[in-house]
Amino acid sequence: MALSTIPSAAAIDEYADSLGAALVGPRRVKRGMVDEARDHLVDATDAYTDAGYDEHEAAEMAVADFGPVEEIAPAFQTTLAVAESRRTAWVMLAILAAQPFIWDGGIKLAENANAHPPSMALYAFLDAAIEIVGAVMIVGTIAILVLTTIGNRWFRAGKAIARGTAFFTIASCVTLPVFAVSMSLASDQLVPAHVVGALVPFLVAPLSVAAISARRTLAAC
Numbered sequence: 655m656a657l658s659t660i661p662s663a664a665a666i667d668e669y670a671d672s673l674g675a676a677l678v679g680p681r682r683v684k685r686g687m688v689d690e691a692r693d694h695l696v697d698a699t700d701a702y703t704d705a706g707y708d709e710h711e712a713a714e715m716a717v718a719d720f721g722p723v724e725e726i727a728p729a730f731q732t733t734l735a736v737a738e739s740r741r742t743a744w745v746m747l748a749i750l751a752a753q754p755f756i757w758d759g760g761i762k763l764a765e766n767a768n769a770h771p772p773s774m775a776l777y778a779f780l781d782a783a784i785e786i787v788g789a790v791m792i793v794g795t796i797a798i799l800v801l802t803t804i805g806n807r808w809f810r811a812g813k814a815i816a817r818g819t820a821f822f823t824i825a826s827c828v829t830l831p832v833f834a835v836s837m838s839l840a841s842d843q844l845v846p847a848h849v850v851g852a853l854v855p856f857l858v859a860p861l862s863v864a865a866i867s868a869r870r871t872l873a874a875c
Contacts, residue, residue, distance in 0.1 A: 665713040666695045669723070676727040679734025679874045680741060687730055695720060735874040736811045739819035740802040742867040746823050747795045749860045753788060753830075784833050791826050798822070813875045820875070823868040827861040 670692040677684050695716045702712035720726065798819050802811045834853060 663713075665710070665717060666692060666699065669695065669717050669720070672723045673727060673730070676723055677730055677734055679731070679738050683737045684734055687733065691720070691726075691730075731874065732813055735813050735816035735871065736802050736806070738867075738871045738874040739811075739816035740799065742819055742823050742864065742871050743795050743798040743802065745860075745864045745867050746791075746826060747799065749864055750788070750792050750795060750826075752856065752860070780833065780837055784837075787829060787833070791829075794822055816871055817875050820868040820871040823864055823871075827865045827868070830857065830861060 670688050673691055674684065674688045677687070695713070698716035698719060699709070699712045702715050703709060707715065798815070801809065801815055802819075805811070834857065
């Protein structure tokens with residue numbers, strides 16, 4: 655009896671491996687989806703076996719019922735793209751949560767970069783602009799998280815939201831350093847070396863992680 659199950663197990667494993675190879679996205683989520691598909695095929699095979707079919711034929715029928723990988727994969731891929739975009743949004747939210755420390759807290763980028771600004775108009779513009787842009791980033795990131803978590807129950811998130819998340823994140827990763835450089839250039843004195851050095855671990859490195867996550871989101875779309 656054990657030998658008779660080998661052909662059916664091989665057919666199911668081959669299908670599951672093909673499905674996994676066709677998908678791109680978070681490993682844990684992808685592994686769970688492939689395992690779920692495998693379990694479904696095993697249950698379907700058992701049902702056909704109980705109906706009187708031999709193991710090999712039952713497995714082939716189960717796979718045929720489930721559908722070709724090229725037809726099933728797109729729906730799975732959409733779920734993976736949304737999961738990747740959700741991960742990207744969480745990374746971006748964590749980075750944005752640290753911005754008050756970077757700009758006005760421990761590093762005091764705004765204060766150090768513009769202690770004696772040569773142009774009060776320019777300083778006022780940059781100061782107001784970063785507040786507005788930061789608020790837009792936070793609201794946008796939270797909206798993405800709502801759409802891809804709780805909101806996904808009523809409004810099915812798709813690849814369009816995933817792509818939007820990626821582009822929004824990339825734009826944010828570019829905008830924040832631009833403001834940092836602009837405020838430094840607007841200063842009439844050199845920004846302290848410790849401030850510049852702190853930007854690497856607290857701003858550049860986290861934004862690089864977010865950008866990489868955004869790139870993975872686009873790859874999953």
